[in-house]
Amino acid sequence: MPETFTYKFDTPVYKGETSFSTGLFINGQFVDGSNKTTIDVINPTTGKAVTKISEGTPADVDIAVKAAQDAFDTVWGLNAPGAKRCALLNKLANLMEDHFDEFAALEALDNGKTFSWAQKADVPESIACIKYYAGWADKIRGSTIETTEDKLVYTRHEPIGVVGQIIPWNFPLMMMAWKIGPALATGNTIILKPSEFTPLTALLMAKLINEAGFPPGVVNIVNGYGNTVGQAISEHMEIDKVAFTGSTLVGRKIMEAAAKTNLKNVTLELGGKSPVVIFDDCDLEQAVAWSSHGIFWNHGQSCSAGSRIFVQEGVYDEFLKRFTETAQSLKVGDPFSPDSYQGPQVSQIQYDRIMGYIESGKAQGATVHYGGHRIGTEGYFISPTIFTNAEPNMKIVQEEIFGPVGVVVKFKDEVDAIQKANDTSYGLASAVFSQDINRALTIAHKLQAGTAWVNCVQQLHPNVPFGGYKQSGIGRELGEHALNNYCNVKAVHVNLGHRQ
Numbered sequence: 001m002p003e004t005f006t007y008k009f010d011t012p013v014y015k016g017e018t019s020f021s022t023g024l025f026i027n028g029q030f031v032d033g034s035n036k037t038t039i040d041v042i043n044p045t046t047g048k049a050v051t052k053i054s055e056g057t058p059a060d061v062d063i064a065v066k067a068a069q070d071a072f073d074t075v076w077g078l079n080a081p082g083a084k085r086c087a088l089l090n091k092l093a094n095l096m097e098d099h100f101d102e103f104a105a106l107e108a109l110d111n112g113k114t115f116s117w118a119q120k121a122d123v124p125e126s127i128a129c130i131k132y133y134a135g136w137a138d139k140i141r142g143s144t145i146e147t148t149e150d151k152l153v154y155t156r157h158e159p160i161g162v163v164g165q166i167i168p169w170n171f172p173l174m175m176m177a178w179k180i181g182p183a184l185a186t187g188n189t190i191i192l193k194p195s196e197f198t199p200l201t202a203l204l205m206a207k208l209i210n211e212a213g214f215p216p217g218v219v220n221i222v223n224g225y226g227n228t229v230g231q232a233i234s235e236h237m238e239i240d241k242v243a244f245t246g247s248t249l250v251g252r253k254i255m256e257a258a259a260k261t262n263l264k265n266v267t268l269e270l271g272g273k274s275p276v277v278i279f280d281d282c283d284l285e286q287a288v289a290w291s292s293h294g295i296f297w298n299h300g301q302s303c304s305a306g307s308r309i310f311v312q313e314g315v316y317d318e319f320l321k322r323f324t325e326t327a328q329s330l331k332v333g334d335p336f337s338p339d340s341y342q343g344p345q346v347s348q349i350q351y352d353r354i355m356g357y358i359e360s361g362k363a364q365g366a367t368v369h370y371g372g373h374r375i376g377t378e379g380y381f382i383s384p385t386i387f388t389n390a391e392p393n394m395k396i397v398q399e400e401i402f403g404p405v406g407v408v409v410k411f412k413d414e415v416d417a418i419q420k421a422n423d424t425s426y427g428l429a430s431a432v433f434s435q436d437i438n439r440a441l442t443i444a445h446k447l448q449a450g451t452a453w454v455n456c457v458q459q460l461h462p463n464v465p466f467g468g469y470k471q472s473g474i475g476r477e478l479g480e481h482a483l484n485n486y487c488n489v490k491a492v493h494v495n496l497g498h499r500q
């Protein structure tokens, strides 16, 4: 039997208790992994383990797929009317609301993000996402298509079946909501693998999924590592679709695994190196505030972080001065402290990776204008960091750092700005700051990215599609678009009298 994780939070911002099983969640039951091994869950604030979770294996993926297929064939899929799927999703959202602060506290403990930002963003946006897709569950529809008078043709949007979902550690609850919301609304059953670094909120969700009354097998959660459980999902012959959020490197592996096995449908939400373009005619105070949020929010661990900041010559010096002052003012510390803006990076691996990028920037000749160092002696804290004097071919300009590290670069005019901003293999998000709406929209349209923010950064909404151009991904999450990721479209031709 897997252990129960019980934890008392006694912090300045939250006092309360949480309790849930640390097992795999298969067919509505919490179970040990087939090898009976476990994975330590590390608190990034201290670097110490807070609990262990059961480790899944490819054999456990097989068991979960069987449960998901049985549920799809009997109680879910075409057997569960939209109104039922809607009611269950709404029930789940209500239960999430009942556990609102507990979710925020778990994210802070497990990921290191601040409790206050988890309260402001992760938890409410996850609940909003589940509610949004609850609203779609009874509105999935095809259309009739005009052909000839002796034929009736219509389409049906049918669930794909058993879908695999592999999620990362930067927004553990939110990425789960983005994945399960549209998949359940359209009637699919799920095998979800949380990140091995941040499994706790997914396990609390499992408990609530049972409480909400979802039939066993509709949602299955197999904890584990990427190269075992993640790979088994990508290669599985009975999984017809896989949705992934994470690195471009792993995105490629998943596509390759799908191509080599059953050609499963693949959607990918991958990395980014998003440009923020600031013109002389911007509202400078706002441009500074948003740019700071764009790169330093969530400790820079966001695929849409505005990590390349291009500033026009006339305002460059003043922008850099104010941007640096803002970075200096950000309190880095305990995620449960009421005034912390930034907590630790998620893991030792991420800490080392980010510090490696900072060293490479220095070695390649860029200037650390601010920060660039560790904070404290325990946990994985890194100072907000600003690089200047960076050249386009440097690693810190080209590669996703996924940490609180921004590069500020000067540009001359619109042509120069667009050339520099689009000089990347990524294309997830972008932003432009100008008080001239014609200029702002012209630039927004020329930026090669799935999202263009005008006079803001890092805005996400469940109703609005999100996804990448170029090597930032395939497909769109959120909004009505995400429903298409989880439906097969069937065309039905009905003969009304046409004779051979």
Ligand SMILES: NC(=O)C1=CN([C@@H]2O[C@H](COP(=O)(O)OP(=O)(O)OC[C@H]3O[C@@H](n4cnc5c(N)ncnc54)[C@H](O)[C@@H]3O)[C@@H](O)[C@H]2O)C=CC1
Binding pocket: 166, 167, 168, 169, 170, 193, 194, 195, 196, 224, 225, 226, 227, 229, 230, 231, 234, 245, 246, 247, 248, 250, 251, 253, 254, 269, 270, 271, 272, 302, 303, 353, 400, 401, 402
């Ligand atoms: N787009 C995004 O939101 C994210 C991007 N990243 C990027 O990836 C970099 C590395 O972070 P990682 O944690 O190593 O990301 P990752 O891409 O390795 O991990 C994301 C998920 O994929 C799983 N995974 C790993 N290898 C797999 C495989 N062979 N087959 C199937 N699933 C697999 C992991 O277990 C995790 O659940 C970050 O520095 C950042 O640049 C990381 C997390 C989220």
Ligand code: BAL
Binding pocket: 170, 171, 245, 269, 301, 302, 303, 304, 305
């Ligand atoms: N990957 C989802 C949103 C973000 O990282 O910005």
